[in-house]
Amino acid sequence: VTSEEGLFSGLFARGEAARAASERAFVQAMLDFEVALLRALGRAGIAPPAAAEELAGIADADRLNLPELGRGTGEKGTPVPALLSALREQLGDEAAAYVHTGATSQDVVDTAGMLVARRALAPILDDLRAAADACAELAREHRDTLAAGRTLLQHALPVTFGLKAATWLVGLEGATAELARIADEVLAVQLGGAVGTLAALGEHALEIVADVADQLGLAEPPLAWHTIRLRPAALATALAAATGVMGKVARDVVLLAQTEVAEAAEGGGAGRGGSSTMPHKRNPVGAVGILACAHRAPGLAATILAAMVQEHERAAGAWQAEWPAMLELLTLTGSAAAMTRELLTGIQVDPDKLKADLEATRGLLMSESVATALSPALGRTEAQRLVERAARDGREFREALLDQREVADALGPEGVDRALDPACYLGATETLIDRALARHGARAPAHD
């Protein structure tokens, strides 16, 4: 798992999610599960109530030796037996005897994973929402800022920068909504005992499951999901999809920041993205980092999807592969979200360059507009033929158009000028931006 203190942390473990999805945080979540279970056992009359409080007093991941737990993972296939040994050494006999009663290692690990996910999703959702707010701001500010719309990286038709931002906004909000749904509905406690029957918990078993779920703020599943991995799969794929959306935004920014395009640049203090030997460079470091995360997410999601084929009542290999991959994915997604927030709040848009680039095709970008304007009079087919002829003419497009009698007759110079004006061929752009902003509405930031 990429650590928030590691060599590549500035790209892959940025923001708070990295800490929330760290291995130490995972240990803390395992401890939180054991405390919640022991409290529930106490309330059910199975364990002495004092045992839970004794455990709570020492249930601190910082007191545990991570390398030792790691070695224990090798001995037993999960870190839980080593964790329990370490805890029992610090507990009195009674508490030591009752801790973990009725649970199996997978219960601890799966519930801890879900808890870590919930905790890491909080900063991820924060950052995504702030990034969406920044998009909304851009959409408002640049509602009318003309820009070249590009398909296959070729100029196609005019848009406004506000529509680009509104499109990003809808994407970021969609990703956010799905992750929020997962946080609320999909993340669930796991408690089933060795084979899912809760056999060691007696008649109060299901109450105990409900109690633990309630304490930990996780959903209560109908059955143990130890071998039905829809929940991890939904989490992993929603994380990867969110990273994909952020990657789309970042790819656009990298392209807009190209030396020849220079329509937008990243913000950032002195030195960010600079090069000592090439002082003219202003590398889009944030966007590059987001793209790097987006490159890594699909493989991790595929790993978790492929791990769904699990044997009998506990898998031999597939299950063990899941959580380390998930922690990496949570960390990467969190890092991408933190960088996307920075990127979108700091981005510097150059309306003049955006406008200037619209001229790159010397009007040809407006061909469809001219054809559309000509169609009522000449029919669509003839209109396209005339426009195409003018476009291939080599001279100035406006001149070549007006030189064709049919065009001149149908539109006249003003008509041609209007048809060549990008601002007059934006279609539903404004309404679409409004739609996006209206949907964003309720979630708009305080300072609006």
Added chain:
Amino acid sequence: VTSEEGLFSGLFARGEAARAASERAFVQAMLDFEVALLRALGRAGIAPPAAAEELAGIADADRLNLPELGRGTGEKGTPVPALLSALREQLGDEAAAYVHTGATSQDVVDTAGMLVARRALAPILDDLRAAADACAELAREHRDTLAAGRTLLQHALPVTFGLKAATWLVGLEGATAELARIADEVLAVQLGGAVGTLAALGEHALEIVADVADQLGLAEPPLAWHTIRLRPAALATALAAATGVMGKVARDVVLLAQTEVAEAAEGGGAGRGGSSTMPHKRNPVGAVGILACAHRAPGLAATILAAMVQEHERAAGAWQAEWPAMLELLTLTGSAAAMTRELLTGIQVDPDKLKADLEATRGLLMSESVATALSPALGRTEAQRLVERAARDGREFREALLDQREVADALGPEGVDRALDPACYLGATETLIDRALARHGARAPAHD
């Protein structure tokens, strides 16, 4: 795309989804889009109403030359220009001029993809629901059929076969619910024109989008999603997750069908899974086929997730990669669903062998049960120590247990016998099965 007429179709293109997700069906869906668009244009007063009906009269994929469209895809990057040429050849001038007005190639392809997905999901959902029904039947029938619960493929604790079936049931229903949600909420029309502004459609643009969505039974998105690929990603990952759940069921069946285990076998008429040279074999062909599909789904889902990073207003490469991968994934998932339905409706369970296998550890499987029974009297730690000693004794477990004075005092022979009885250590098994069946309830098949 694996064809329903291809060499491997029996494993990878079984059932109706293969036809619904075929390339020919994709062509039909493109035609359906063009008809719906032209109808909407007619209602908006942009095109003559007769044009749509003229188009509808010829909009039949069987009239089109697939290899020719394929070549056209190479010329332009999408099959749409070739499709339009072919259509226009068959239409009168007016209809020819108006067809496709306001749309861009991506609009046609994306909407067609969504339409194909909706049509292919219908048989997939049918098969998944029938498979779930069969699971419910198994859960009811084998509610009390004892079986060994296995973790890491080792006997762990007793379960019932009904609980295994109930677990499968919850998994299949979860996958079904997610796919149904996607069919209802996520599959959406795409219509934005070249860059998403709907510039060529004038003031009625948004009405036309709504009209087309309504005609085709797809959701209307707030903005064009040409470069925000959350919708394809959600579809692809839900398909892969469904295949993963089916893979879990199939893996269990393959393991249960092993020569040494033989607790279950696939049904199927004479010859299914048989071998001419090894007549004793009864290969779990259906389960193998499901697993083969489950092996292929994650890579396809990863492809679609990785393709989310799309440039500007139309991507150069990522977008073009999506739909062929999606058709494959729809086909595979449909095939897996058809095989899962067959597998679960035909599966032959052998209660006697299930019971017999419970004896494989000569009682040691019940160690936890004995320890749990001893705990109130002796404390958990001491109870485990005594059980472990007996387990390692080498003699018959019951005898070794009773030979320890503390055990004999605490439980007596009857107590030990009860603790060694798998049927007495099933915990919440019955309630859990009931829960699963109750959730299934409303959707129970007619013949219940």
Added chain:
Amino acid sequence: VTSEEGLFSGLFARGEAARAASERAFVQAMLDFEVALLRALGRAGIAPPAAAEELAGIADADRLNLPELGRGTGEKGTPVPALLSALREQLGDEAAAYVHTGATSQDVVDTAGMLVARRALAPILDDLRAAADACAELAREHRDTLAAGRTLLQHALPVTFGLKAATWLVGLEGATAELARIADEVLAVQLGGAVGTLAALGEHALEIVADVADQLGLAEPPLAWHTIRLRPAALATALAAATGVMGKVARDVVLLAQTEVAEAAEGGGAGRGGSSTMPHKRNPVGAVGILACAHRAPGLAATILAAMVQEHERAAGAWQAEWPAMLELLTLTGSAAAMTRELLTGIQVDPDKLKADLEATRGLLMSESVATALSPALGRTEAQRLVERAARDGREFREALLDQREVADALGPEGVDRALDPACYLGATETLIDRALARHGARAPAHD
């Protein structure tokens, strides 16, 4: 499997490899295996020699009903039993009795897969070599054509277009060499009988294996590799790596072809990549197609890598997933190779625009050059400081440099001019191009 006659064939099944990797070609390869085996059995005295010739007379894939074989695949998990039934119907009793003796279904399928791979690699290697030849031509022609070198899509330092082409050349040749190695050394016959012991072939078993390998032009493995899947994995990953290299070339071309950059464009006859409504567009359709293939290859390779974990003497699911994925991968790679060849032989490079774009940073691109020139006199640190100051000055870079006394003293106007001349800061560019061309040497095309 994407068919050469399918809807997306123009992008994903271009060139001859698609036919060579088709399902029908797979059937032919299965037939070729059975003929070779029967011939070997004849020579070993196990089968009557006439049987092989009788089989050879009907061993034509076009005589077989693909949908029927496909249904048979569903019955038995492989197409082989249905294939044998179909053959036996057409054979006399004796030949019918001897066909397939000693082989198992997996032998047929695996050997057919290898044979198909060898046949599909031939056009792939052809196309890759022709693409490399075209690169060599470009490297020669544009050895001195100045161009901006770009890192993170920002101008960094000057290169020549020839160096870009030489870099592509080295990549294409590396990919070609690895695929050629695999064709020669890795593709091997599979023949082991049901469990790899060749039990049904008696004392001549190993001779028969060698004979079949020899007839089919495949390597003879030391043991059957039925469950050791290094060979398919090596093939799949080399295909994906080749596609990755082609994707790199294509990505560069898409970027060079951007409206604002326009340093290169795809060739192609009238209409290729054109848009009827946007006549100014010249879409880089070939590069887009290559990128689309490159998007799909990694997921397929991952599927085949993940399928290496195979059970006992024949896997239940993993093996069955392999060949359909491999056929797709062969088809995609072949299509990418065909398009890369077209792209590189047709590419139109604009030396003037390349040169003009070098000016985009108004000399700042040469900062490192100036600093390097200043270093001997002023030390590296001071040199960089002065250059950075001039770069941030806002005025013309040359002027800002010369205004600093230390710079003027150290280099004088001519020295500054030389340091600002891209042609003087190309380092080892020429030697590197020569190296690449020399390595290419022996394989240079006839017309050179």
Added chain:
Amino acid sequence: VTSEEGLFSGLFARGEAARAASERAFVQAMLDFEVALLRALGRAGIAPPAAAEELAGIADADRLNLPELGRGTGEKGTPVPALLSALREQLGDEAAAYVHTGATSQDVVDTAGMLVARRALAPILDDLRAAADACAELAREHRDTLAAGRTLLQHALPVTFGLKAATWLVGLEGATAELARIADEVLAVQLGGAVGTLAALGEHALEIVADVADQLGLAEPPLAWHTIRLRPAALATALAAATGVMGKVARDVVLLAQTEVAEAAEGGGAGRGGSSTMPHKRNPVGAVGILACAHRAPGLAATILAAMVQEHERAAGAWQAEWPAMLELLTLTGSAAAMTRELLTGIQVDPDKLKADLEATRGLLMSESVATALSPALGRTEAQRLVERAARDGREFREALLDQREVADALGPEGVDRALDPACYLGATETLIDRALARHGARAPAHD
């Protein structure tokens, strides 16, 4: 990157490769590159020779602050600028000025990655070779130990355990040979300067590259491979393929260790794989760990394959994603190799249970043997018909066979007994084992 001190290290970071592929080791490799470069610059007369030795004196990763480098990675997109700052603080002015001359960040990172790979491959190759030795030992020891060969997890025909081990051996050796080839031929130095021209190094540039390569024990590439990623791709896919082979071995062991099968078990000291609450369990922890690694490798390899599509002279995102994924993959593969070595040197095979399980089908396993024996007399078709009839008879197979007059006439009781004797139907098993051992030969361990 999974750390050798982390929570899951016992499964995913076992053995020495984890340390060799750690982020700290990566930093050390970056330092080693800078020292080698400065030495080469000294020999070329570009830098003062003393500078390199001054740098060598402080070039110790333990002196550097990893979190600080991590933050620097976020500022600049690579850890190199922060590394250089940290170094320069500790160097005199002259050495500080000359360090890193002529190199770009990517040179440092790519060469360090290759160096780390070479260092991590050493223990990986050691472990793989020791695992192969253990396989050879098993193949020798169990050359004649009869076992059931299983296809689709069903008994098919007899093999010997020695053949299973020989098959594993060939697989492990194949994976080893490929990794060794990569260590020797593919791992190469990267040194090209910002855009691959080596512009800042003057006339001695190529000598310097050769010198650095020589010092570091890496190959010298013809051109910089900054954007041609065949080398990382070859490394990653060979690692994943090796993990796949190990996964095959592990899957077999998990299946052999099943409670009902119990033909083999893992070794390991007291407590390894044990369960406190289920003392009868002896979990195949090592095999499970290997499988968990094998689950994670394909996704990582796919990430690196997908990252091959890199822009211009340095990629924005794809390149940055590579090395963190590679370190993870090296660590996982190393862990799998360490566990495979442990598994195969400790494995406990139960010849009696292997033999007993052969009886599970009460002779039906020998059907093909009987049919083969009958074929000369009765023809293959009739032979199969009679065997099939006897097999479906329900009685003891031998009896049912002999009851058919044709069978009795053709073979007699002794003939039937011989045909039913697994030891007489092993085909080329012995020769195949010999082949595998002979290939292993030269590399056999000293103690043989």
